[in-house]
Amino acid sequence: MATANSSPVYRIPHPLPLDSGQVLDGAEIAYETYGMLAPDASNAVLVCHALTGDQYLASPHPITGKPGWWERMVGPGKPIDTDRHFVICANVIGSCLGSTGPASLDADGEPYAMRFPVITIRDMVRGLVALLDGLGIDQLHAVVGGSMGGMQALSLAANWPTRAARVLVIASTARHSAQNIAFHEVGRQAIMADPAWAEGNYYDSDAKPDNGLAVARMAAHITYLSEAGLPENFGRRLQDRPDGSKGAKSFGFDADFQVESYLRYQGSGFTRRFDANSYLYITRAMD
Structure with missing residues (x-):
């Protein structure tokens, strides 16, 4: 379960309206930046992360210590060149690396848990637009995203068409298919079937729904490899x-087959850096 955050945090100065009709008061967005913003703010590139990603796209992760998830693409002289561009990556609303989500404290001082409102991709982007306003950026040079990050990029283009001059969407979609929704539902049910989930109220307990979250991650990883990729790799x-x-x-x-070992490794490592309730909320937003 994620707890560490070493990023700057922007507190949205107004209630954040949600598609459900509810609002988030005092919502916070944790983010990282790379490079320098031009005086006219014309060189900003927003990179949107995927389902289990975070703001650490080109800097070490504070929990795992691993390099940034897109370090090969972002940096001086790289395809997204920080010598030329000011690169922003923010943890989405609903996640667990510093932005407001189910693990955050509500007004009563207790974690939101399942009282957190159900959100949409557009709600996530509303939070990102508020961050851009706070940074003084009226129009991005480009917005970039893969998978769920691509869904955010599409939502920005559709709902705030003047906020980005260019949109780069990678391996993404505007909406999920029935199969996508089905795999996500299997993952959600695995989490909720874990006794330690306790209706989402596990934050003060030593027991966390790590078993359910690991199974959810394993099921998701099956979808990250194509039908041809599984036999080729394993x-x-x-x-x-x-x-x-x-x-x-x-x-x-035991994990006799390499594919079993791979899935178990992915599941067990994931529980160190992610919150089970956040997984429920973000997968629902994608659906």
Whole structure:
């Protein structure tokens, strides 16, 4: 479950209206910037992150210590060149790396948990537009995003057409298919079936719904590889045993196959840096 945040935080100075008709008072947006903003603010590039991403696109993650998730693309002399552009990446509303979400405190001093309002992609973008206003940026040089980040970029273009001169959308869509929704629902049900989820009220407990969240992440990772990619990357190859011996069937329920080991690794590592309730809310927003 994510708790660390080392980023600047912008507090939106007005209630943030939501598509549901509710509002978020005092909403905060955690963000990172790279490069220098031009005097006329004409060189700003907004990079929108995906479902389980965050604002650390080109700087080390405060929890995992891993390099930024798009370090190969953002930096001096790189495709998104920070010698030329002022690059912004913000943690979306509903997430768990410093922006207001289910783990944040409500007015009564208790975590929102499942009292947090259901949000949409457009609500996330409303928060990003408020951040741009706070940074004094009327129009972006470009907005860039992949997957859920691409959904945000499309929403910005559709709903705030003057705020970005260019829109780059990668491996994304305007809306989810029935299959996308189905896989997300499997993940949500896995989280809610974990006894430690406790109707979303687990923040003060030592037990967290890590098992359910790990299964949700495993199910999602199946969708990140194509039907051709799974046999190419894993096939039916067996995983080497912990003692280094050649892979063999255990005739039990260990991760005998490499694809099983891959999914378990992805699931267990994910629980260190993400909040289960945020996963519920963000997947619902994508649907």
